[in-house]
Amino acid sequence: MRKLIVFNHISIDGYFTGENGDFKWAHTGNDDPEYAAFVAGNASGEGQLLFGRVTYDLMAGYWPTAMAEQHDPVVAKGMNNMQKVVFSRTMEKALWNNTKLIKTDIVSAIRKMKNESGPAMVIMGSGSIISQLASQQIIDEYQIIVNPVALGNGRTMFDGMNKMLSLKLMSSRIFHNGKVFLCFEPGK
Amino acid sequence: MRKLIVFNHISIDGYFTGENGDFKWAHTGNDDPEYAAFVAGNASGEGQLLFGRVTYDLMAGYWPTAMAEQHDPVVAKGMNNMQKVVFSRTMEKALWNNTKLIKTDIVSAIRKMKNESGPAMVIMGSGSIISQLASQQIIDEYQIIVNPVALGNGRTMFDGMNKMLSLKLMSSRIFHNGKVFLCFEPGK
Numbered sequence: 001m002r003k004l005i006v007f008n009h010i011s012i013d014g015y016f017t018g019e020n021g022d023f024k025w026a027h028t029g030n031d032d033p034e035y036a037a038f039v040a041g042n043a044s045g046e047g048q049l050l051f052g053r054v055t056y057d058l059m060a061g062y063w064p065t066a067m068a069e070q071h072d073p074v075v076a077k078g079m080n081n082m083q084k085v086v087f088s089r090t091m092e093k094a095l096w097n098n099t100k101l102i103k104t105d106i107v108s109a110i111r112k113m114k115n116e117s118g119p120a121m122v123i124m125g126s127g128s129i130i131s132q133l134a135s136q137q138i139i140d141e142y143q144i145i146v147n148p149v150a151l152g153n154g155r156t157m158f159d160g161m162n163k164m165l166s167l168k169l170m171s172s173r174i175f176h177n178g179k180v181f182l183c184f185e186p187g188k
Numbered sequence: 189m190r191k192l193i194v195f196n197h198i199s200i201d202g203y204f205t206g207e208n209g210d211f212k213w214a215h216t217g218n219d220d221p222e223y224a225a226f227v228a229g230n231a232s233g234e235g236q237l238l239f240g241r242v243t244y245d246l247m248a249g250y251w252p253t254a255m256a257e258q259h260d261p262v263v264a265k266g267m268n269n270m271q272k273v274v275f276s277r278t279m280e281k282a283l284w285n286n287t288k289l290i291k292t293d294i295v296s297a298i299r300k301m302k303n304e305s306g307p308a309m310v311i312m313g314s315g316s317i318i319s320q321l322a323s324q325q326i327i328d329e330y331q332i333i334v335n336p337v338a339l340g341n342g343r344t345m346f347d348g349m350n351k352m353l354s355l356k357l358m359s360s361r362i363f364h365n366g367k368v369f370l371c372f373e374p375g376k
Contacts, residue, residue: 010200010201010202011202012198012202012330012332012346012355012370012372013198013202013344013345013346014198014199014200014201014202014203014344015202018352025352131340134338142200144200146334146370148354148355148356148357148372149352149353149354149355150322150345150346150349150352150353150355151346151352152319152346152347152348152349152350152351152352152353153347153348153349156201156202157201157338158200158201158338158339158340159340159341160340161338161340161341162340163340164206164213164337164338164339164340165337165338165340166336166337167200167336167337167338167366168336168366169336169362169366169367169368172362172368174357174360178355178356178357178372179357180357180360180368180370182200182334182368184200184336184366
């Protein structure tokens with residue numbers, strides 16, 4: 001069975017995205033070499049990326065550009081090459097390289113994908129998808145980078161979740177730039 | 189100058205209190221001996237506790253009771269004995285042992301208190317106070333325990349803050365019960 005992983009940056013007030021979709025705050029501290037190596041390692045992995053429409057559009061508007069190639073060459077190459085899936089009922093066609101568009105029900109589509117062969121699936125951003133899937137206990141792992149910033153407002157990954165989700169801390173890593181990587185599995 | 193410290197538990201979605209003021213989730217894992225020693229150490233400190241009215245009422249309704257004495261004798265003794273301040277324009281009298289009631293403007297009262305002699309001041313809970321003071325750059329340290337749980341809804345300490353607050357991670361500690369203590373100072 002394929003593993004379903006959430007990977008997101010959050011602020012200390014729990015937001016994976018600030019007001020108006022701002023996530024520049026998550027890109028500070030990239031000059032910490034140990035942290036940069038960690039990020040590059042993630043981006044060169046074998047996973048398949050899963051997105052909601054909003055996050056997909058943001059990512060598709062950045063990673064294929066010359067600016068991304070200049071600022072983050074390693075991560076850009078990884079993001080552009082990796083297998084991607086976007087869930088949207090309204091999108092006509094997904095134009096970013098190596099993307100599959102799925103228009104059917106997310107929960108049943110992902111249950112089916114978990115039973116197929118393939119690499120681990122990684123959800124980034126995509127709060128509305130995460131809160132749906134978290135309630136259904138389909139997510140196997142939450143990889144969260146806690147950033148040293150408070151935003152004051154934004155959206156959490158668990159908005160609208162109808163019950164408390166207990167997690168178990170599996171591993172952690174503290175970076176010199178003040179970011180804290182926490183890896184959780186659901187349950188006690 | 190006296191130090192002004194925030195000490196709060198948060199969920200991984202950033203809430204220091206769940207819906208309807210629920211914070212039972214913050215009391216899990218107290219059977220971890222290392223964590224229990226950490227909590228008891230905090231409660232036996234020399235600080236002066238500062239509360240908003242809502243958090244004060246919650247605390248004053250628990251710590252002096254026989255139940256608190258039975259479940260958390262060390263912390264209860266500390267909480268009941270420590271100097272406390274409650275900020276409220278509407279409260280008539282503060283009945284919990286060793287509490288001073290302040291009815292004037294919070295920001296100017298705390299600026300004045302910081303210049304008086306005395307122990308460090310510690311704000312617990314009290315989200316509306318914290319977001320006001322954080323904006324004014326009066327808080328010297330944020331001591332945050334990140335709990336392995338997602339609540340789905342609640343209140344953050346920074347609700348209504350009108351600009352981003354950059355923090356610097358000063359120290360951290362990972363407990364076996366999955367709680368993560370993070371200590372921040374404002375600024376980069």
